């Protein structure tokens with residue numbers, strides 16, 4: 001949801017800014033821009049993906065050892081060149097990049113226009129450089145003027161600002177949008193996310209809301225919004241720059257799918273930490289999962305698990321709807337927030353509400369992200385950086401954490417032993433890749449797809465449908481298999497492929513009956529089940545065979561793998577870049 005970067009270094013800044021902003025392209029790719037400072041402010045920006053703009057403009061061809069950069073996911077104003085960041089004041093002496101939304105920008109813009117400021121874009125962001133200009137004209141320096149500007153603004157922001165009237169200084173300010181400070185050797189950075197700067201430093205300060213960073217060549221000073229100096233901890237990041245590279249794969253998504261067995265192994269090593277967290281829990285009589293998108297699907301598996309294993313009533317609420325659940329929260333409720341990024345605005349809003357009434361636990365992938373600092377307890381998914389917009393490896397690591405949490409709360413070590421076998425099952429599923437490519441070729445021109453499963457396979461069906469929608473743009477529906485005849489069966493005909501998730505277990509026979517029902521209406525069946533399941537094979541036009549000894553309860557982890565691969569390869573067949581699906585960004589930092 002827009003990515004921002006800033007740096008002040010010893011050498012030329014523009015190539016470094018370009019490299020950093022390329023590593024943030026998963027946050028938005030409507031347009032890109034860089035501004036550097038060398039006496040005057042130099043700006044290059046345009047609409048389009050970074051590689052295309054770079055070919056046309058050579059974004060690195062601007063002077064100076066400091067600057068700011070931006071990749072955009074449009075909120076206010078079309079994704080055009082004039083709306084691309086950085087934005088400037090009237091005299092082009094101040095440049096600003098911004099991630100977030102200025103809710104009162106219309107009102108501020110009118111005031112500023114009445115005061116004579118000339119606007120050149122349709123963005124909300126442009127009010128910021130004009131406000132800074134206004135306060136600098138009153139005799140303030142860049143730092144105080146930026147602070148005053150943010151006091152006028154309502155909304156969310158991570159901002160980086162530079163001014164030609166104060167060379168060698170960069171200001172970063174955050175409220176409800178992520179911003180980190182990178183501390184290198186005589187070089188300093190601001191970025192929306194860690195992967196942007198891993199190549200340059202692993203020493204990071206996480207800014208909290210209403211905090212600002214003042215960067216110059218001598219160092220970084222962190223202050224609160226009233227200008228008081230703060231003493232902030234420097235965190236050492238364990239991720240390496242290689243982890244955020246494609247590593248020989250054509251796309252991040254494919255690399256991340258293939259990393260999954262190892263991700264599960266790494267996440268399983270968190271079990272002692274999870275036991276520690278559980279040992280501090282008071283007694284709960286209700287659990288409430290809160291999440292969005294793929295993380296919501298992982299939460300649904302949590303509901304089935306907690307209710308069947310622990311017998312604790314468990315709800316799953318979409319973070320954007322959580323406000324309606326506030327009245328039912330109390331001190332006996334454990335609210336579990338699941339988020340890859342730990343920065344999803346809806347989830348953070350829900351966390352704020354939950355913190356006032358209940359115990360909160362965040363299951364998060366990104367170290368130091370806002371959710372990890374605001375929740376009462378934190379469990380990390382050890383997936384490493386996930387760059388592909390479509391969540392894959394973080395989904396299976398979320399699931400692994402949820403299983404381990406249930407095991408730690410229940411003391412069922414038998415299931416923990418079975419979890420150790422899951423990486424092997426996933427490896428075997430990945431080995432079906434060539435067969436899945438053939439299935440992708442067969443169904444690549446479909447316009448509608450259905451996914452269904454029962455019980456633990458229902459969230460798998462939802463996740464399969466979401467992956468297909470996200471990266472192939474094919475209309476897809478995920479259903480609880482038993483629900484089909486309550487309406488959607490009317491949509492089934494010869495043109496609709498149905499992917500049925502049918503692992504062996506208690507729900508197998510009933511799901512197979514649902515397969516027969518759709519088959520009788522002409523659907524083509526892609527069966528995903530045990531390779532030894534002769535009945536499913538008989539009903540299926542195409543079958544993706546999984547290991548026979550995957551138990552139903554653990555099936556959500558390995559069974560999602562073929563669904564991810566199928567979406568990936570259909571996306572490739574349709575000529576779509578699965579890492580950068582249209583209209584989507586990796587991290588949704590606006591509500």
Ligand code: AGP
Nearest residue numbers: 293294295339340341344390391
């Ligand atoms: C998943 O493929 C999507 N990119 C999206 O649904 C994502 O899961 C959702 O936005 C939640 O993000 P989070 O886990 O970072 O909170």
